[in-house]
Structures are given as C-alpha cells and as structure tokens.
Amino acid sequence: MPKRRKRANGTGSISYKRGRARPRYARLPAGYTINGKEIRRDIGFFKTYKQAEEVLDKYMGLTDIKTFAEIYEYYTTTNEYTKISKKSQQRYDNAFKEYRPLHDKNIIDIRYTQLQKILDDMVIRGYDKKVNGVMTHQEYSKDHLEKVKLVATKVYKIALQDGLVTENIASLIQVGGVKQKNKKEIFTKDEITKLFNSIPDNPHARHVLVMCFTGLRTTEYRKLTRDSIDFNTNTITDFGIKTDEGKSRTMFIHPQIKNMLMDLCIESNSGVIAEVDGKPTTYDKKFYDKIYYLALENAGVKRKTPYTCRYTFATIAYQSGVSEVAIQRLMGHTDFKITEQSYIQDLSEFVYEELQKFNVS
Numbered sequence: 001m002p003k004r005r006k007r008a009n010g011t012g013s014i015s016y017k018r019g020r021a022r023p024r025y026a027r028l029p030a031g032y033t034i035n036g037k038e039i040r041r042d043i044g045f046f047k048t049y050k051q052a053e054e055v056l057d058k059y060m061g062l063t064d065i066k067t068f069a070e071i072y073e074y075y076t077t078t079n080e081y082t083k084i085s086k087k088s089q090q091r092y093d094n095a096f097k098e099y100r101p102l103h104d105k106n107i108i109d110i111r112y113t114q115l116q117k118i119l120d121d122m123v124i125r126g127y128d129k130k131v132n133g134v135m136t137h138q139e140y141s142k143d144h145l146e147k148v149k150l151v152a153t154k155v156y157k158i159a160l161q162d163g164l165v166t167e168n169i170a171s172l173i174q175v176g177g178v179k180q181k182n183k184k185e186i187f188t189k190d191e192i193t194k195l196f197n198s199i200p201d202n203p204h205a206r207h208v209l210v211m212c213f214t215g216l217r218t219t220e221y222r223k224l225t226r227d228s229i230d231f232n233t234n235t236i237t238d239f240g241i242k243t244d245e246g247k248s249r250t251m252f253i254h255p256q257i258k259n260m261l262m263d264l265c266i267e268s269n270s271g272v273i274a275e276v277d278g279k280p281t282t283y284d285k286k287f288y289d290k291i292y293y294l295a296l297e298n299a300g301v302k303r304k305t306p307y308t309c310r311y312t313f314a315t316i317a318y319q320s321g322v323s324e325v326a327i328q329r330l331m332g333h334t335d336f337k338i339t340e341q342s343y344i345q346d347l348s349e350f351v352y353e354e355l356q357k358f359n360v361s
Contacts, residue, residue: 012043012163014052020045024052028163029108041166066164068110069103071155072096080154095151098122107159112169115152119145123176145175186312187212191301199260204295206260207274208309213257215313218306222280222287224273226265231258 015025022045030038046052075081081089099118102110126139152170159165187195192212195205211221214236228238236251253261264273272280274287281287284306292306 012056014049014056017045022047024049026052026056028056028166041163066106066108067104068099068107068155071107071158071164072151075154075158091147092151095148098148099152107155107164110169112172115170115173118152119148119173119175122148142175149173149175185304185308186315187301187304187308191299192312194299194301195295198295198299202295202298204291205299206257206264207291208295210257210261210264210273211306211309212312213254214251215310216251217310218284218287218292222272222274222284225271226268226273227271229253229261229265229273231262234258 012026012028015027017023017025024046026043026046028041028043030040043052043056046055076089076093081092084092099115101118102114105114122140122145126137129136129138149170152173153168156165156168156170160168192209195202195209198205207221210216211218214221216224216236224236229236231253234253236253261273268275269278270280274281274291276286276290281290288306293303296303
C-alpha cells in the first residue's frame, strides 16, 4: 500500500493513536499568540483517516487558501466587500498593497511583529505629494493607518473563522501617524451680528459673545467670577487652566462686550457669571445645554461647538492685525517666540494696545 501523502502546511494534521477505538486524531494548524507561543486546537478522534480528513477539511473550509494574499483575494469575493462602494474597495485594495512583503507568506507563519513593522515603516517613510505644483513630503494620517490595519484584521478574521489561526493578531497592531485635525469653524460676521441683535429676547447670547471676544475656554468661562473682573483696568485675571502660561495670563475686556459683561456681573446671584436660574453651571455639559446651544438656537445661528468661540477669537484677532505674540499670550499657549522676551519690554501694555485692533465691524 503506497504511503499516504502528507497534508499541506496550514491545513491541519491527522495523527494515529494506538490502542483507541477511534485512533485517528485531527488537529487544526498551529496559531501563535503575540509572544510567539504556539497554540493548537483539537477537532477530535475518528475511526478512519478518511473520516478525520473529511471533518477537518469541512471544519476549515479554506484548506486551499493559505497565504495572506490568497485570503484577501477570497475576502474580495464576499458580500461584505462587494456591497461597499467602489471607492471604498479601492481604498481597501491600496491598503492591502502595503502588506506586499507578507503577501506570499503562509498566514500561520506571520508574526505580530511583522504586521506591526508594516505600519511602523509607513510612519517612518511618509510619502510625497504635489501641493500647489510643488512636491512636498507628507506624513500618513492616523485615519489612513487605521484603514491599513483594518484590512489585516479582515484577513485574520477569515483565517480565524476557518481555523487557519487561533487569534486575530492584527487587532493588536498599534497605530501611530498624524492625528487628523477636525475641521475648525468660526462664527461669521453675520452670525455674530445675529447674536448681538438677539440679546433683548435671548440674554444667553451674551455668554457666547463674551467667549468670542475673550477666547476663554468653556471651563474657564463657566467658573469665571466677578472677583476676577476689574472694569477699571479692563482686565480679567485668575481664570486660566491647563498650562502655567494659561493660568497666569491676563485677558483684556473689549469695548464691544464691556457693558454686557457688567450686566452679567450685576445679575449674578452667586458671583459666577454663567448662571442658570440663579445657580452656577457646575459642569460643562450643563453650560452647553442650558446656555450655549440654547443661545445659538434662539439667535438662529448654526450649531457649532463651544471651542468655535476660541477659534473665532484667534482668527478675528489675527485678521485684524494683532501680532502673533499677543495672540499667543491671550490664548494662554506656550509656544512663544524668542522675540517676545528679547524685544517686548512691557508685555501687558503691549497686549492691551494690540487687542484694540480686534474689531468685527
């Protein structure tokens, strides 16, 4: 009787256990943990080799598919892939190409470190792209790298379902890259005008405007008290959070908000400027729901995040000619230029004079 042909790598194994009523022992192919430890799953014992082979082949389903590329090719025939848009399919295919060094490798031989190296190399090398006709070097965004990781997890999901591996090690890939920046919006001149005009019937609009003309963070403004405001010097102090520069900064009261800020101080029962029913807003979400978003809705202004006020302040100040040094100081940021310390002697007076340029009219 001719010797039985050995099963191909990655298709499982069938061994013989002497002295058992069902001597044929079937096992799935080896899988590996993130640390490289081998893990194998048992199918069971069978009376004949043919029975064990049939059950093992049926259980695996993909005995003829072993490599990373072959499994991805199979994925492209599934309903999940064919139902997504052509554009999404192209993105997946492009992400798959990044795994070119692993395309012909048996899925059971691929290690976590090899998968991780694919994404790490992308972060290191970046890519070149034409911007305004000039070739420039770019860094991959974190969102793009997440898509590259996603392709590997889909390959391993199929391999896991069909018993080729015992763990989806692709899910462990760490994604670096440049975090994509959310689109920053500002309040337009027309929207600010709407807020001003709505004040008689929409008193909460004053809070939004004060934030736009001071650049205070939500938490800074929510905790702002009368004691921090000096109308004689037109300054706001002791309100900052986060960095040392942010905590120690001074904000100057713009003429367009001075009267409304005075009114808010007079109306305050607790001493805190941002009140709802005579009580301070004790957390940011309450401020958003009870004051900020309500004010926008009543003024007929598009819903925008509270941070829009800081973006608005910085943008209008910059477009109005306020220097970068002054804006950085007013915003409480730490990335000062050397010229700030070397050439500006009286920074407080300088910032106040610069802020007078800030005007929406």
